[in-house]
Amino acid sequence: MNVKIVNKGKHKLPHYATEQSAGMDLRANLGAPVTLKPLERTLIKTGLFMELQAGYEAQIRPRSGLAFKQGITVLNAPGTIDADYRGEIGVLLVNLSNEDVTIEDGERVAQMVIAKHEQVEWKEVNSLEDSNRGEGGFGSTGKK
Numbered sequence: 001m002n003v004k005i006v007n008k009g010k011h012k013l014p015h016y017a018t019e020q021s022a023g024m025d026l027r028a029n030l031g032a033p034v035t036l037k038p039l040e041r042t043l044i045k046t047g048l049f050m051e052l053q054a055g056y057e058a059q060i061r062p063r064s065g066l067a068f069k070q071g072i073t074v075l076n077a078p079g080t081i082d083a084d085y086r087g088e089i090g091v092l093l094v095n096l097s098n099e100d101v102t103i104e105d106g107e108r109v110a111q112m113v114i115a116k117h118e119q120v121e122w123k124e125v126n127s128l129e130d131s132n133r134g135e136g137g138f139g140s141t142g143k144k
């Protein structure tokens with residue numbers, strides 16, 4: 001599937017690192033490194049703008065390595081890029097470690113998965129059909 005993309009940043013376009021990768025890493029497009037104190041958050045710009053086809057979204061997800069090694073994650077994970085959004089793709093990072101962490105220009109800060117999605121029309125009713133699961137939730141299955 002072709003997706004139109006504009007790159008106003010200085011880094012190469014995101015790409016699939018292996019033949020079956022689901023996500024493409026996104027690079028920070030920064031004028032200068034950004035340091036996050038513990039629990040500090042910041043919006044990292046990518047320089048990328050894209051035009052998804054209707055029925056598709058892009059999900060912005062954390063990178064496991066960055067989370068494990070440095071405690072950096074995506075605060076609103078998974079971030080949602082709507083098909084009608086034409087602004088710059090941003091990555092909202094938070095530092096969940098107890099040390100300062102510096103994000104460098106060009107660093108891979110998150111990954112992006114393009115996914116199909118549905119839109120529903122509500123059919124409002126007064127009651128729902130019974131199911132043998134009932135109303136149980138929040139850890140109610142598998143009880144001895």
Ligand SMILES: O=c1ccn([C@H]2C[C@H](O)[C@@H](COP(=O)(O)OP(=O)(O)OP(=O)(O)O)O2)c(=O)[nH]1
Pocket residue numbers: 060076078079080081082083085088089090091092
């Ligand atoms: O991680 C993200 C999440 C969102 N966006 C952009 C694309 C998305 O289409 C738009 C709006 O995002 P969202 O719907 O999550 O934000 P909102 O807080 O509900 O704002 P809005 O009123 O703009 O919908 O912001 C990003 O660039 N990165």
